[in-house]
Amino acid sequence: MSLPVYPIWICDLVGSALMILFSFLCVRLAGKLRDRDRTNVVWLYLLAVCYMLAAFAISRSVDHIIKRILLVFHYDSLWVLVRPFSGAFNTLTFVFVASVTLFFGRVWKVYQQILEDKLAIQTAHEQLLFMNHNLEDLVEERTRELALSERKYRRIFEVSRDMIAVVQDDGTLLTLNPSGMEMVGLCGGDMSSGSRLLQDYFETVGDWSSLQRTLQGQGYVVDTEVSMKRADNTLFSGLISGSVEDRSRGNGEIYHFLVKDISYRKAMEQQILQADKLASVGQLAAGIAHEINNPLGIILGYTQLLIRSENENSQNFEDLRIIEKHTRSCKTIVENLLSFSRRAQTKKAACRINDVIEEVLSVVRHQFQLEKIVIIEEFDPRIPAMAIDEAKMKQVFMNLIMNARQAMKSGTVRIETRYEETGRKAIVRVIDEGMGIEARHMTRIFDPFFTTKPTGEGTGLGLSVSYGIVKDHGGELLVESEVGKGSIFTIILPVLQTVNQTAEPGAGKRSQSGH
Numbered sequence: 001m002s003l004p005v006y007p008i009w010i011c012d013l014v015g016s017a018l019m020i021l022f023s024f025l026c027v028r029l030a031g032k033l034r035d036r037d038r039t040n041v042v043w044l045y046l047l048a049v050c051y052m053l054a055a056f057a058i059s060r061s062v063d064h065i066i067k068r069i070l071l072v073f074h075y076d077s078l079w080v081l082v083r084p085f086s087g088a089f090n091t092l093t094f095v096f097v098a099s100v101t102l103f104f105g106r107v108w109k110v111y112q113q114i115l116e117d118k119l120a121i122q123t124a125h126e127q128l129l130f131m132n133h134n135l136e137d138l139v140e141e142r143t144r145e146l147a148l149s150e151r152k153y154r155r156i157f158e159v160s161r162d163m164i165a166v167v168q169d170d171g172t173l174l175t176l177n178p179s180g181m182e183m184v185g186l187c188g189g190d191m192s193s194g195s196r197l198l199q200d201y202f203e204t205v206g207d208w209s210s211l212q213r214t215l216q217g218q219g220y221v222v223d224t225e226v227s228m229k230r231a232d233n234t235l236f237s238g239l240i241s242g243s244v245e246d247r248s249r250g251n252g253e254i255y256h257f258l259v260k261d262i263s264y265r266k267a268m269e270q271q272i273l274q275a276d277k278l279a280s281v282g283q284l285a286a287g288i289a290h291e292i293n294n295p296l297g298i299i300l301g302y303t304q305l306l307i308r309s310e311n312e313n314s315q316n317f318e319d320l321r322i323i324e325k326h327t328r329s330c331k332t333i334v335e336n337l338l339s340f341s342r343r344a345q346t347k348k349a350a351c352r353i354n355d356v357i358e359e360v361l362s363v364v365r366h367q368f369q370l371e372k373i374v375i376i377e378e379f380d381p382r383i384p385a386m387a388i389d390e391a392k393m394k395q396v397f398m399n400l401i402m403n404a405r406q407a408m409k410s411g412t413v414r415i416e417t418r419y420e421e422t423g424r425k426a427i428v429r430v431i432d433e434g435m436g437i438e439a440r441h442m443t444r445i446f447d448p449f450f451t452t453k454p455t456g457e458g459t460g461l462g463l464s465v466s467y468g469i470v471k472d473h474g475g476e477l478l479v480e481s482e483v484g485k486g487s488i489f490t491i492i493l494p495v496l497q498t499v500n501q502t503a504e505p506g507a508g509k510r511s512q513s514g515h
Contacts, residue, residue, distance in 0.1 A: 016061030023054035042111075056093040163238075163259035171197040171208065174254070183238075183261055185231035198257070203227040203235060211242065215255060219244045225262070236263040293334050300327045348387045348473075353426055353493070354379045354417055356390055360397045361415070364405070368413070373405060376414045383419040383426050386495045392469045399462040400430040400489050407434025407487065419495075428491040437481040445479065 030047040037043060131138070157164055163180030167173055173196045176186070184201045199208035207226045214221045220243040228238040238259045245254035303324045310317040361375060368375055404413045411433035418427045437445060446467045470477040474494050481487035 019057040020054075020061050023050070023057035026050045027054050052093050052096050056090060059089045059093060162261075163257070165198060165257045165259065167198050167255045167257060169212070169253040169255065171199045173198055180259065183230070183236075183259070184228070185234075201228050201230070203229050211240070215242060215244055215253075228259075236261055237266050238262065293331070296327055296331050296334065300324065300331065303327060347391075348389050350385045350387055351390050352385050353383055353388070353393070353428065354381070356388070356393055357397055357415060357417070357428070360394050360401060364398070364401060368405065371405070372410045373408065374412045376412055378414065378416045380418045382421075383417055384495060386426060386493065388473055388493070389469075393473075396466040396469050396491070397428075397430075399466045400491075403462065403489075404430055404432035404434065404487075407432055407436075424495045426493045426495055428493070430489045431486065433486040436483040436485055436487055437479070438483055442479070442481065446477075 027047070027050045030043065030050040034040075034043040034047045157177050160177060161179050163183050164175075164177040165173060165180055166175040199205055202208045204227070211221055211224065211226075214224075220241075222241050224240050226238050226240055227235060229235050239262045240257055240259045242255050242257040245256055303320055307317065307320045307324065310320060357379075358377075361377070365375060401413065401415070413433075414429075414431040416427075416429040416431070418429075419425075420427065446464050467477050470491055470493070474496070476490075476492040478490040478492070479487060480490070
């Protein structure tokens with residue numbers, strides 16, 4: 001007994017129709033997914049596969065339906081002709097699906113790379129958006145930092161008390177700070193008036209050449225002492241350090257210099273050396289004066305004894321008088337040497353320095369009037385009474401005032417006193433308008449027996465003795481001078497003793513004219 005085939009045919013026909021229906025539904029769903037994200041290659045691959053499967057479903061289902069219809073109507077021969085084409089079409093659809101699947105592996109790698117690039121681009125895009133939104137804030141912050149840095153270094157450049165100079169390798173000044181301009185005598189930032197060379201402010205061009213060679217050889221110089229000059233040709237001592245900014249540029253090197261004015265320091269060193277020298281000379285002078293004083297006393301004593309036994313009208317009497325005169329002169333010089341060496345006894349008592357100076361002026365004022373020299377007095381009434389040897393200080397003031405008179409034919413001599421309460425010091429200044437002292441003599445003016453006066457007009461002991469007296473009072477005797485403009489002698493005395501005494505009326509500023 002055979003089973004009926006109709007149920008199988010019905011299932012075959014219905015299954016073929018459902019295959020076609022489901023394949024189209026898959027195509028529709030894949031199409032929606034593709035439309036939702038067209039950049040996703042997976043949906044594109046799925047849509048292509050669904051199309052191929054739909055084509056296969058149509059081919060396969062139509063093949064089954066045609067087969068059943070032809071067999072029912074006994075067209076077996078026709079089915080034999082159609083079947084190869086149907087099978088070939090089915091094979092092609094499977095080949096295409098397989099090709100798409102194999103090709104998708106490479107497409108997927110490219111897609112992954114695209115996704116990574118997309119992520120990187122998206123990150124960069126977000127950063128750009130952040131910077132775009134915050135660009136003004138970032139620029140403002142950087143601007144504040146730059147402005148702060150610029151102000152800091154500009155302040156160092158401007159307030160430095162030393163010269164800061166930026167110079168080309170040929171010496172052309174590019175930048176010079178205010179202290180540098182003041183140091184070389186450029187007024188009001190006078191850097192715009194033509195090209196200026198740093199070597200123009202060196203006393204000798206050889207110093208600049210030596211600096212250049214050192215900079216080119218080792219790239220820097222440290223604490224090199226040079227003699228420099230200002231715009232008005234006055235000289236000063238400078239301590240220069242420098243370095244090379246860039247040695248690889250083709251358009252020349254740039255030098256940075258720091259210059260210190262050490263003129264004051266050198267002057268102080270000279271004063272210290274002078275004080276040491278005078279101390280040594282004083283010790284030597286004391287020893288010599290002590291050894292000479294006794295023989296001179298004996299010579300003077302015997303000479304006076306011989307004078308008593310001689311007739312006043314005789315030649316021997318006159319000769320002995322000459323011996324006595326010159327012996328007394330020698331004793332005076334010896335006494336001055338003892339004063340210079342501070343071996344002579346000092347008798348200090350409380351007195352007012354203004355009164356001491358006034359007593360000296362009362363002696364020389366008439367002579368000054370005859371020579372048409374004006375004396376200007378500026379006394380500080382706050383100076384208290386102080387412990388000094390009045391006689392010796394009168395000798396100091398007399399020496400300084402008479403030196404001022406001898407240094408000028410006419411003009412003004414100014415005598416000033418000032419009291420510094422902070423350091424408890426009395427300062428006396430004698431200022432003249434005379435010929436001044438040459439620089440080569442400045443280190444020797446306090447040396448014993450040194451004088452620039454003609455022979456017979458001075459022993460050269462006035463300033464040295466005055467120096468010793470002031471030192472014996474614990475003070476300082478300083479000098480400033482410029483040739484053709486005059487000299488300033490300054491006495492600085494410590495106020496060691498004060499006496500409650502009211503200042504005299506009119507002891508302030510007074511002026512006496514010689515006309």
